[in-house]
Structures are given as structure tokens and as C-alpha cells.
Amino acid sequence: MAWCVLSLSAASAQPSNPIEVDLLLTGGTVITMDRAARVITNGAVAVDGAGIVAVGSAAEVASAITALEIVDTSGRIVLPGFVNTHTHAPMVMFRGLADDVALKEWLEQYIFPAEAKTVTPEFVRVASALAVLEMIRSGTTTFVDMYYFEEVIAEVVAEAGLRAVLGQTVIQFPAPDAARPADALARADAFIQAWAGHERITPAVAPHAMHTLDEATLVLVRDLAMRHDVPILIHLAETEDELRIAQERYGRTPTSYLESIGFWGPSVLAAHGVWLSEVDIDILRRRGVGVSHNPESNMKLASGSAPVPEYLAAGVDVGLGTDGAASNNDLDMFEAMRFASLLHKLQRRDPKAVSAQASLQMATIGGARAIGLESEIGSIELGKRADLIVVSMAAARQTPMYDPISHLVYATRGDDVIMTIVHGRILMRDGRVLSLDEPAVLAAARRLAAEVSEAVR
Amino acid sequence: MAWCVLSLSAASAQPSNPIEVDLLLTGGTVITMDRAARVITNGAVAVDGAGIVAVGSAAEVASAITALEIVDTSGRIVLPGFVNTHTHAPMVMFRGLADDVALKEWLEQYIFPAEAKTVTPEFVRVASALAVLEMIRSGTTTFVDMYYFEEVIAEVVAEAGLRAVLGQTVIQFPAPDAARPADALARADAFIQAWAGHERITPAVAPHAMHTLDEATLVLVRDLAMRHDVPILIHLAETEDELRIAQERYGRTPTSYLESIGFWGPSVLAAHGVWLSEVDIDILRRRGVGVSHNPESNMKLASGSAPVPEYLAAGVDVGLGTDGAASNNDLDMFEAMRFASLLHKLQRRDPKAVSAQASLQMATIGGARAIGLESEIGSIELGKRADLIVVSMAAARQTPMYDPISHLVYATRGDDVIMTIVHGRILMRDGRVLSLDEPAVLAAARRLAAEVSEAVR
Numbered sequence: 001m002a003w004c005v006l007s008l009s010a011a012s013a014q015p016s017n018p019i020e021v022d023l024l025l026t027g028g029t030v031i032t033m034d035r036a037a038r039v040i041t042n043g044a045v046a047v048d049g050a051g052i053v054a055v056g057s058a059a060e061v062a063s064a065i066t067a068l069e070i071v072d073t074s075g076r077i078v079l080p081g082f083v084n085t086h087t088h089a090p091m092v093m094f095r096g097l098a099d100d101v102a103l104k105e106w107l108e109q110y111i112f113p114a115e116a117k118t119v120t121p122e123f124v125r126v127a128s129a130l131a132v133l134e135m136i137r138s139g140t141t142t143f144v145d146m147y148y149f150e151e152v153i154a155e156v157v158a159e160a161g162l163r164a165v166l167g168q169t170v171i172q173f174p175a176p177d178a179a180r181p182a183d184a185l186a187r188a189d190a191f192i193q194a195w196a197g198h199e200r201i202t203p204a205v206a207p208h209a210m211h212t213l214d215e216a217t218l219v220l221v222r223d224l225a226m227r228h229d230v231p232i233l234i235h236l237a238e239t240e241d242e243l244r245i246a247q248e249r250y251g252r253t254p255t256s257y258l259e260s261i262g263f264w265g266p267s268v269l270a271a272h273g274v275w276l277s278e279v280d281i282d283i284l285r286r287r288g289v290g291v292s293h294n295p296e297s298n299m300k301l302a303s304g305s306a307p308v309p310e311y312l313a314a315g316v317d318v319g320l321g322t323d324g325a326a327s328n329n330d331l332d333m334f335e336a337m338r339f340a341s342l343l344h345k346l347q348r349r350d351p352k353a354v355s356a357q358a359s360l361q362m363a364t365i366g367g368a369r370a371i372g373l374e375s376e377i378g379s380i381e382l383g384k385r386a387d388l389i390v391v392s393m394a395a396a397r398q399t400p401m402y403d404p405i406s407h408l409v410y411a412t413r414g415d416d417v418i419m420t421i422v423h424g425r426i427l428m429r430d431g432r433v434l435s436l437d438e439p440a441v442l443a444a445a446r447r448l449a450a451e452v453s454e455a456v457r
Numbered sequence: 458m459a460w461c462v463l464s465l466s467a468a469s470a471q472p473s474n475p476i477e478v479d480l481l482l483t484g485g486t487v488i489t490m491d492r493a494a495r496v497i498t499n500g501a502v503a504v505d506g507a508g509i510v511a512v513g514s515a516a517e518v519a520s521a522i523t524a525l526e527i528v529d530t531s532g533r534i535v536l537p538g539f540v541n542t543h544t545h546a547p548m549v550m551f552r553g554l555a556d557d558v559a560l561k562e563w564l565e566q567y568i569f570p571a572e573a574k575t576v577t578p579e580f581v582r583v584a585s586a587l588a589v590l591e592m593i594r595s596g597t598t599t600f601v602d603m604y605y606f607e608e609v610i611a612e613v614v615a616e617a618g619l620r621a622v623l624g625q626t627v628i629q630f631p632a633p634d635a636a637r638p639a640d641a642l643a644r645a646d647a648f649i650q651a652w653a654g655h656e657r658i659t660p661a662v663a664p665h666a667m668h669t670l671d672e673a674t675l676v677l678v679r680d681l682a683m684r685h686d687v688p689i690l691i692h693l694a695e696t697e698d699e700l701r702i703a704q705e706r707y708g709r710t711p712t713s714y715l716e717s718i719g720f721w722g723p724s725v726l727a728a729h730g731v732w733l734s735e736v737d738i739d740i741l742r743r744r745g746v747g748v749s750h751n752p753e754s755n756m757k758l759a760s761g762s763a764p765v766p767e768y769l770a771a772g773v774d775v776g777l778g779t780d781g782a783a784s785n786n787d788l789d790m791f792e793a794m795r796f797a798s799l800l801h802k803l804q805r806r807d808p809k810a811v812s813a814q815a816s817l818q819m820a821t822i823g824g825a826r827a828i829g830l831e832s833e834i835g836s837i838e839l840g841k842r843a844d845l846i847v848v849s850m851a852a853a854r855q856t857p858m859y860d861p862i863s864h865l866v867y868a869t870r871g872d873d874v875i876m877t878i879v880h881g882r883i884l885m886r887d888g889r890v891l892s893l894d895e896p897a898v899l900a901a902a903r904r905l906a907a908e909v910s911e912a913v914r
Contacts, residue, residue, distance in 0.1 A: 092856075096863035100798075100812035134853040299799035300867075302808040329867040330854040341557075342756035342796070343803075351759045355557035396591040397787040397871070399549075399899050400906030406553035410757075410786040413870055414854070442856050449857030 018066045021048035022424065025390065026058045028073030029404050033080050033364045033379040037357070039404065045078055047386040050199070050424040055380055071419070073390050077404050079360075080379050081141025081387040081420065082333035083367030085292035086271040086321025088147045090119070090127035092134065093445065093452055094326040103239070103301055110456050111326060115148075117455035119176035123448060124149040128156045130445040131331060133436050135162060138332045138414025141387040141422045144269060144292065144321070144371055146206035146233050148177040151191050154201050161427045161435040163387060165269075165371055166195070167206030167233035170221055172213050181217045185224060192228045200423055202231065202373075209235040210254045211245040215261055222263050229267075231371060234258075236270035236291075239303050243275040255280035264289050269371050271321065272297075273311070274304040281307065281314050290317040290370025293362065295339035297323030305347045308340065308354060319367025320359070332414040337363050341409055356409035390419035475523045478505035479881065482847065483515045485530030486861050490537050490821045490836040494814070496861065502535055504843040507656070507881040512837055528876070530847050534861050536817075537836050538598025538844040538877065539790035540824030542749035543728040543778025545604045547576070547584035549591065550902065550909055551783035560696070560758055567913050568783060572605075574912035576633035580905060581606040585613045587902040588788060590893050592619060595789045595871025598844040598879045601726060601749065601778070601828055603663035603690050605634040608648050611658050618884045618892040620844060622726075622828055623652070624663025624690035627678055629670050638674045642681060649685045657880055659688065659830070666692040667711045668702040672718055679720050686724075688828060691715075693727035693748075696760050700732040712737035721746050726828050728778065729754075730768070731761040738764065738771050747774040747827025750819065752796040754780030762804045765797065765811060776824025777816070789871040794820050798866055813866035847876035 023046070030043030032055060044061035046054035054061050098110035124147070135143060142163040145153060150168040157164045168188035170181055178184035188205040195203040207213050207221040225232045237243060237254045246254040255276055258264055266288030273284070273291040284291065293306050311318045320336040322328050337359035344354035368378025376385050391412060393401055398411050420428040427435045480503070487500030489512060501518035503511035511518050555567035581604070592600060599620040602610060607625040614621045625645040627638055635641035645662040652660040664670050664678040682689045694700060694711045703711040712733055715721055723745030730741070730748040741748065750763050768775045777793040779785050794816035801811040825835025833842050848869060850858055855868050877885040884892045 095857065096859050096867065099860070099863045099867060100809055100814075102808055106808070130853060130856060137853055296799060299803040300808065302802045302806050302810070304806070305803065329863070332854065339799070342753060345759045346756040346762065346800075349759050349761070351559055351563070351757065352557055353759075357557075394899075395872075396587060396594055396895070396899060397789065399587060399902050400552065400909075402553050402906070402910060403556070406556045406786070410556060411553060413872070415852075415870070415872055438853070442851075442853060445856050449859070452857075453859060 018064055020066050020068065021046045021053055022068050023047040024061070024065060024067035024070045025073045025078050025388065026061065026070060028076040028078045028390065030055065030380060031077060031079040031360075031404060031408075032381065033361065034381050043078070045380055045388060047388070047421070047424050050385055052380060052382060052384050052386050055382060071390070075393060076418070077391040077393060077408065078380070079389060079391065079408070080364045080377065081389045081422065082139050082363050083319055083371070083378060084135065084140045084143040084321055084331065084333055085269065085290075085319035085367045085370055086294050086323055087131070087143050087145045087331065088324035089131035089143065089145050089153055090124045090147055091324030091326045092131045092331070093118075093123065093127040093448060094324070095329045097326065097452065097456065099329070106301070114452055114455045115176055118452050119148055121149050121152045124152040125156060126444045126448050128153045129160070129436060129441045131325070132156055132160045132162055133433060133438060133441050134331045136160070136420050136427045136433055136435070137417065138334070139389040139391070139417035139420060140331065140333055141389065141420065142368075142373070142377055144233060146271070148175055150203075151194065154191075154195050154203070157201060158198065159435070161200075161422050161425050163200040163377065163385075163422055165202040165204050165231055165233070165373075167204040167231070168192075169206045169208055170213065170217065171208040172217065181213070185217070185220055189224060192230050196228065204231040204233055206233040209238070209242065210258055211242050218258070218261060218263055225267065232268045234268065234270055236273050237275040237280075238272035240275055253277060253280050255283050259283045259287070267372060272303065272306065274298055274306045276307060278310070281310055281316065285314045285316050290319065290372070292319050292321040292370060293340060294321045294323040294336070295343045296335060297327040299339065299343065301327050305343060308344050309348060312358065317366060317369040318362050319370035320362045333363050334408070334413050337409045356406050359409050360405055386421055386424040388421045389417050392416045392418050475521055477523050477525065478503045478510055479525050480504040481518070481522060481524035481527045482530045482535050482845065483518065483527060485533040485535045485847065487512065487837060488534060488536040488817070488861060488865075489838065490818065491838050500535070502837055502845060504845070504878070504881050507842055509837060509839060509841050509843050512839060528847070532850060533875070534848040534850060534865065535837070536846060536848065536865070537821045537834065538846045538879065539596050539820050540776055540828070540835060541592065541597045541600040541778055541788065541790055542726065542747075542776035542824045542827055543751050543780055544588070544600050544602045544788065545781035546588035546600065546602050546610055547581045547604055548781030548783045549588045549788070550575075550580065550584040550905060551781070552786045554783065554909065554913065556786070563758070571909055571912045572633055575909050576605055578606050578609045581609040582613060583901045583905050585610045586617070586893060586898045588782070589613055589617045589619055590890060590895060590898050591788045593617070593877050593884045593890050593892070594874065595791070596846040596848065596874035596877060597788065597790055598846065598877065599825075599830070599834055601690060603665075603728070605632055607660075608651065611648075611652050611660070614658060615655070616892070618879050618882050620657040620834065620842075620879055622659040622661050622688055622690070622830075624661040624688070625649075626663045626665055627670065627674065628665040629674065638670070642674070642677055646681060649687050653685065661688040661690055663690040666695070666699065667715055668699050675715070675718060675720055682724060689725045691725065691727055693730050694732040694737075695729035697732055710734060710737050712740050716740045716744070724829060729760065729763065731755055731763045733764060735767070738767055738773065742771045742773050747776065747829070749776050749778040749827060750797060751778045751780040751793070752800045753792060754784040756796065756800065758784050762800060765801050766805060769815065774823060774826040775819050776827035777819045790820050791865070791870050794866045813863050816866050817862055843878055843881040845878040846874050849873045849875050
């Protein structure tokens with residue numbers, strides 16, 4: 001069915017000729033996350049092809065539209081799918097492999113050896129299928145990834161139906177998919193060209209961090225991204241260590257150093273952004289850099305607490321992320337919202353800091369803005385892509401419900417998502433994932449886990 | 458069937474005469490939380506009457522025991538049910554009623570007016586059934602409660618099959634169930650006498666806090682508790698405000714003030730314990746006072762971060778709690794564990810602070826010790842009560858599994874509990890609650906919610 005954008009009021013004028021579309025979700029509470037933050041009780045969303053063609057009250061939409069499939073969402077919440085702005089998807093295979101250890105030990109005794117010994121294209125294929133499965137189940141419709149063999153992740157994502165921004169990693173040290181940074185750059189170049197123009201996949205380049213790359217390589221990455229007009233994904237000031245290294249090497253903060261080499265621009269997404277000064281925040285604001293906030297990872301690895309209220313006050317676009325499952329330990333964006341709100345209330349000693357609404361915003365439209373996709377995703381609006389989730393509110397722990405947004409952030413989990421739609425395609429219905437063979441994905445992951453155990457023994 | 462404690466090695470000597478018991482859980486990973494922190498892969502737990510009569514490897518137990526009912530727990534985790542050491546159970550009715558507001562506004566504009574207008578015995582009956590339902594679903598087998606009309610909560614708990622320590626509130630101000638503190642004391646006295654000796658319910662008295670009671674009443678509460686030999690439950694130094702008030706009124710910290718009036722003793726459980734000095738912690742240690750740590754509530758209300766690593770280092774018994782659902786917003790002890798571990802890693806800037814094992818300990822045996830029930834509950838050991846839960850580990854977000862304890866704390870939720878057993882009785886089986894009419898409980902709560910909405914309008 002053709003892509004069409006329907007002006008509902010025009011259509012309403014001709015109730016005798018309802019337009020037939022592919023899918024109608026009707027009767028639920030629609031949380032639009034549009035600029036007016038409209039919440040429509042007994043609302044409806046109509047989908048045709050890959051796009052949203054009507055949003056309004058159930059009655060209003062019903063008068064203008066018929067659909068091939070009608071889904072009753074009464075008692076449920078319909079909202080834009082989550083944008084997880086920072087993942088290392090295949091690291092779900094390292095979930096729980098090493099917790100409660102110091103960062104250096106975690107990296108050097110567990111993660112790096114495990115990666116060196118196990119990360120192959122086949123590992124990435126099995127692992128990213130598991131990650132994609134978990135994301136579909138918990139309502140993430142777009143994720144922003146930094147890892148190795150991103151071309152394999154792209155194949156898995158293309159098939160499973162999610163939307164993603166996939167950044168091929170460039171790092172100074174030998175990596176599982178590139179012996180030298182020059183090889184990684186060449187891989188990134190080829191990857192970007194191979195996936196340019198895909199309807200759901202945005203290829204990108206992911207320089208690991210300012211302290212794990214030399215200046216020449218950082219500049220080459222920047223040039224590559226500009227040449228192809230693709231996003232750059234980078235870790236920024238995640239740890240106090242990075243701050244110390246930047247001071248020692250360059251006499252500057254990581255943010256200020258990257259500014260000095262002309263690295264920043266609106267197509268850059270900085271992950272973590274924990275150790276930034278006011279001046280640093282102003283650099284990000286002026287350069288239009290987006291930030292990915294990862295509260296659980298920052299807490300679990302004891303990295304620190306990002307200045308999120310300051311980012312929001314300054315007008316920096318902030319999205320939420322889970323980080324890799326090795327440091328979270330899941331990919332659940334409901335938890336990311338809950339942790340974001342609770343963390344900053346405590347840090348600011350202010351129960352009003354980072355409200356439920358603010359966290360939900362970061363998890364949806366804020367994330368879309370941070371990665372430059374706000375014209376396509378992040379809210380339920382006419383003309384945007386149909387990336388939608390339907391959430392059950394029936395559990396005892398969600399009863400009673402006075403405020404749906406409070407409940408989404410403070411009382412709901414990924415498992416409450418019962419329907420996930422991306423680009424108009426239903427990927428999960430009634431809690432059953434349609435675009436992946438779930439038992440096969442889980443079985444393959446369990447087999448692979450034996451190899452990982454062996455690698456860190 | 459009679460209560461019996463089986464010595465497994467003695468029984469093993471006579472394999473030809475296996476003893477018949479009521480229930481056998483076999484094939485799962487048994488996390489005992491005993492002193493040796495034994496984790497038994499392919500383990501078994503046998504239950505007869507209300508008690509645990511065998512714990513060991515599946516083969517070992519099978520050689521000695523037959524059971525009327527055998528439950529295959531392969532691929533699942535069997536662990537002691539959680540001890541939620543701080544709740545206001547009926548406050549589930551205020552879940553999400555007022556979030557993201559300052560504490561004073563939260564209390565004075567929402568919670569107090571809602572309580573004054575709606576809290577009746579009937580309210581407490583409907584609300585505590587909802588709370589008990591949520592706790593059975595999420596694996597809590599014992600909870601420690603402070604509220605009004607505790608005699609109604611006791612009736613609900615007695616019928617629904619949970620175990621609880623129920624503290625009748627005494628507060629200086631007019632309360633829903635007592636106009637004056639003297640009335641509250643009389644209510645507490647009658648409540649304690651009515652429920653003394655119940656096999657699952659321990660009646661207690663709950664003086665609200667040192668700053669909401671005068672000295673005479675605090676001493677009368679202490680005398681009442683000693684006369685009946687029952688626990689005392691009190692909020693302690695939850696907010697910096699309480700610290701300030703104590704300094705202004707008595708020139709002491711709240712802990713030191715209560716020490717000065719002879720309030721402390723091993724039967725006291727102090728909830729929150731956020732604002733304590735080293736000297737205060739030493740008072741609690743010397744007096745054998747238990748502490749209930751409520752990380753989510755402390756974060757959400759921006760109260761502060763309790764010195765949990767210091768408590769544990771000092772040897773103070775610390776349990777975990779959720780607090781009331783108005784400030785959490787659920788009663789899920791898996792979340793309490795996750796928040797406890799992540800919060801203190803961040804606060805101490807040490808990823809080793811409060812490990813998964815430490816949080817699981819606080820949520821089970823630590824909580825049992827804090828409330829003085831460690832000889833009956835908190836671990837899977839011969840002779841203890843059969844308060845057990847079975848947890849599914851099958852979800853994508855729990856795959857793969859390298860370490861079951863990491864997964865319980867960092868990747869599991871209340872909804873993963875598939876079986877809950879208290880005092881040998883199965884309260885939930887295959888995710889279906891048997892001891893409450895779930896649809897009726899939810900429907901009654903939803904009807905009551907309309908009254909609550911009206912009360913704060």
C-alpha cells in the first residue's frame with residue numbers, strides 16, 4: 001500500500017468515503033510525545049505502509065478511516081517506540097560474565113580477553129540476534145550501536161525489522177575486525193557505502209573515544225563522516241580517568257580537546273558525557289552535539305553521574321541508553337527511564353529533578369533529536385514512521401493507574417510491551433515475536449556461551 | 458502431615474525406606490543463603506508441613522525421600538522468599554498519585570489529605586489485598602509493615618497466606634484509626650494481644666518517628682513492646698529535616714536522642730537510617746538494632762543515600778525494603794536489590810561496593826536477622842519454615858546465564874517468579890495466584906481509586 005499522509009480534518013469532511021489503511025490501533029491512551037505533549041485518552045493511531053497517517057480521538061479517526069486490521073488497545077498505552085541511544089548489541093553475550101569488579105579488572109581480565117578470543121562474524125550474528133530479540137520484546141524500535149563487524153549486525157537488523165544507527169568501531173589498538181586503525185577506517189568506509197540509503201539502517205562510524213585514538217585518526221574519522229554525511233558515535237568523558245588522561249596529554253578536558261581539533265558537529269552523538277564542565281556543556285550546545293545518558297551503566301561501573309539537569313537546562317539534546325548488557329545488565333529502556341529519574345532526584349537532592357515526563361522524553365523524541373532522526377521517529381505524529389509500541393497496564397503492580405506517564409516510568413517494565421511495530425511492520429504481537437525464531441536465537445546463544453566461559457577461564 | 462526434621466545423611470543410610478513428604482522441588486539451582494552461601498546446581502528442597510525437611514543435591518534427596526507432589530525446577534532458581542523489611546502496604550492505592558513533587562507538597566497536598574479522607578477499614582482491606590497480591594507475584598514471602606488498621610491487614614495476610622510483621626502505628630497527630638496517641642497505644646495493645654502466637658503473623662508496634670512523637674509516648678511504646686515482647690518498627694533519620702529537628706529540639710542526632718531515652722534494643726527495626734554518623738552507627742551496632750534500607754524510596758524522594766557499606770562493615774543487620782508504593786512505585790524486591798547495588802557502587806565510586814551477593818543477602822537472610830526471625834526464615838536450611846520461591850531464567854534478557862546470583866540482582870524482575878510458597882503452602886503456581894481472587898482484588902482496587910482521585914482533587 002502506498003505511503004500517504006492524511007490530513008484528518010480534510011478527511012473528516014467526507015465521512016461517507018472513509019479511507020482504507022493497513023492498520024488501526026484504537027481505544028487506548030495515546031501518548032504522542034509531540035511538541036504539545038498530547039496524551040489522548042481513548043485515542044487512535046492509523047498506519048499505512050511504513051507511516052503514521054492519522055492520530056486523534058478514536059471517534060475522530062474512525063469517522064475518516066477504515067483499516068485492513070484493527071487492534072483494540074483499550075486499557076493499554078500506545079506510545080512511540082524507544083530510541084536506545086547507546087548499545088554494544090553483541091555484548092549481551094557477556095551479560096553477567098563479570099560483575100562487581102573494578103573497571104580495569106573488568107576490562108582487562110574479562111571483556112578484552114573474551115572479545116579477543118570469541119568475537120567473530122558468527123559470534124556477532126548470534127549475539128546481535130539475541131540483542132534484537134530483547135529489544136523487540138522490551139519496546140525499543142531504534143538503537144544506536146558501536147561495535148565490531150557492524151555489517152553483520154546490519155544484516156540481522158535488516159531481517160528482524162528494527163531500525164538502527166550502526167557505527168563501525170575505529171580504535172587505535174588491534175580489534176577483532178581490524179588489526180590497525182587504517183583497516184578499521186577502510187571497513188567503516190565500505191560499510192557506509194554498502195548500507196547507504198537503507199530505509200531503516202543508518203550506517204555510521206564510531207571512533208571509540210578521544211583517549212583510545214590519536215589525533216590523526218580522529219581527524220580521518222571526521223573527514224570520512226563528512227564525506228559520506230553520516231553520524232559519528234563516540235564515547236565522551238565516561239570516566240574520571242579519561243578526564244585525567246586528556247589533561248595529561250593535552251592540558252584540556254576531553255570535550256575541549258575534541259573542539260580544538262574541529263571534531264564536533266551536529267552529526268555527532270557523545271555517549272555518557274559524565275565528566276563535563278559548564279564550559280564543556282556549552283561547547284556541545286553550540287556545536288549541536290547530542291548526548292546519550294546511560295544511568296545504569298554509569299552507576300554499575302561507578303563511573304559517576306552525568307550532569308543531565310544541566311544538559312537539559314542548556315538545551316542540549318539528550319537521549320537515554322542502556323550501554324552494552326555487560327554493564328547494565330539488560331537492554332530495557334523502562335529501567336533506563338526509572339534510573340534516570342531516580343538518580344538525578346538523589347544527586348540534586350530535588351524530587352522534581354528529571355520528572356517522569358522528562359525521562360520519557362529522553363527515551364523517545366529526545367533520543368531521536370540527539371541522533372538527528374527527529375523528522376522520522378520519536379513521536380506519534382502525522383507523516384512520521386510508524387514505530388509504535390503497545391503497553392499493557394493490567395498487572396497488580398500497575399494498579400491503580402492515576403497517571404499513565406508516571407506508570408510508564410515508575411511501575412512498568414519491558415515485559416509489559418505486548419506489541420512492537422517498526423516502519424509499519426508488526427514485529428511482536430500479543431507478546432509473540434514474529435520476525436525472529438525466538439527458541440532458535442536463545443538456543444544458539446546458550447551454545448555460544450560455553451565458548452565465552454572457556455575464553456575467560 | 459506432621460512437622461519433622463529429617464537428617465539427610467541418616468536417611469540416606471536406608472535408601473530402601475524413603476520417607477514420604479508433601480512436596481519436593483527438584484532439578485533447579487538452589488541458592489540456599491545459608492552461612493556457607495551454598496549454591497547447589499541440580500539441587501532439591503523437600504517440604505513437609507510448614508517446614509524444610511531436606512536440602513541437597515537432587516540425587517541425594519531423591520535417594521531418601523518421596524513426595525506427594527514433585528515439582529521439576531530444572532533450568533530455574535529456587536531461593537528463600539524475600540523479606541521486605543519496610544512497607545506501608547495499603548499505600549499501593551496511592552501509587553503514582555503524586556510523583557515528582559517536593560516532599561512537603563507530596564505529604565501535605567496529596568498523601569495526608571488522601572489518607573484523612575479515604576483510609577477506613579474497608580480501604581485497608583481492599584488495598585492490602587492488592588499489596589499482598591503484588592508481593593506474592595514478585596516473590597516476597599515476609600513483609601514488615603507500618604500502617605493504620607493493622608488488624609485488617611492481619612486478617613488479609615492470614616487468609617492470603619503470607620508471613621508478616623505488622624506494626625500498629627502510633628503518631629502524635631490525629632490518625633485515620635486513632636484521634637490521640639493514647640488511643641493508638643490502646644489499639645496497638647489490643648492488636649498485639651489478639652494476634653500473639655499466630656504461626657505467620659508477628660504483631661508489633663510502630664512509633665512513626667522520633668520527630669513525630671513526644672518523649673512520653675516513645676517511652677510508653679517501648680514499655681508496651683517490652684511487656685508483650687514484640688518488635689518495634691520506627692522510621693529513623695530518613696530526611697535531613699529529621700536530623701535538623703532533632704538537633705534543634707534535643708541538641709542530638711535522632712539516633713543519639715533515642716539512645717538517651719533508652720529506646721533502642723535488639724527488637725527494634727529502624728527504617729531508612731539515611732542520616733547517621735559513625736557514632737550513631739555504633740549505637741545501633743551495640744544495641745543490636747536492625748536497619749531497613751530502602752534505596753528506591755530514598756532516591757525518588759531525594760532523601761539521601763544511607764551509609765550501607767558502613768552498616769555492613771560495622772556488622773549491623775541490614776535488610777532491604779521497598780517502602781510504600783507511593784514512593785517507589787512498586788513492591789518488587791528484585792528492583793530493591795538492583796537499586797541497592799547500583800546506588801552504592803556510584804556513591805562509593807567503587808564497582809565492588811555492595812555486590813550482587815550482598816544485595817541478595819540483605820533481601821533474604823539479612824532482612825530476617827534485622828527483624829529477629831533468622832531462626833525461622835531467610836535461608837533454605839533444615840528446620841526452617843518452607844518460605845520458598847521458584848524463579849524462571851528463560852527470558853531473552855536473562856540469556857545467557859553465567860552466574861545465577863548476578864542474574865537475580867541485575868537481570869531479573871518480580872514477574873519472573875513462577876512459584877511462591879509460604880509456610881509450606883503454595884500461594885502461586887505457574888504464575889497463577891491461588892490464595893487470592895486476583896480479578897476481584899484488581900477490580901475492587903480500581904473502584905476504590907475513583908474515591909482517592911476525588912479526595913485529592
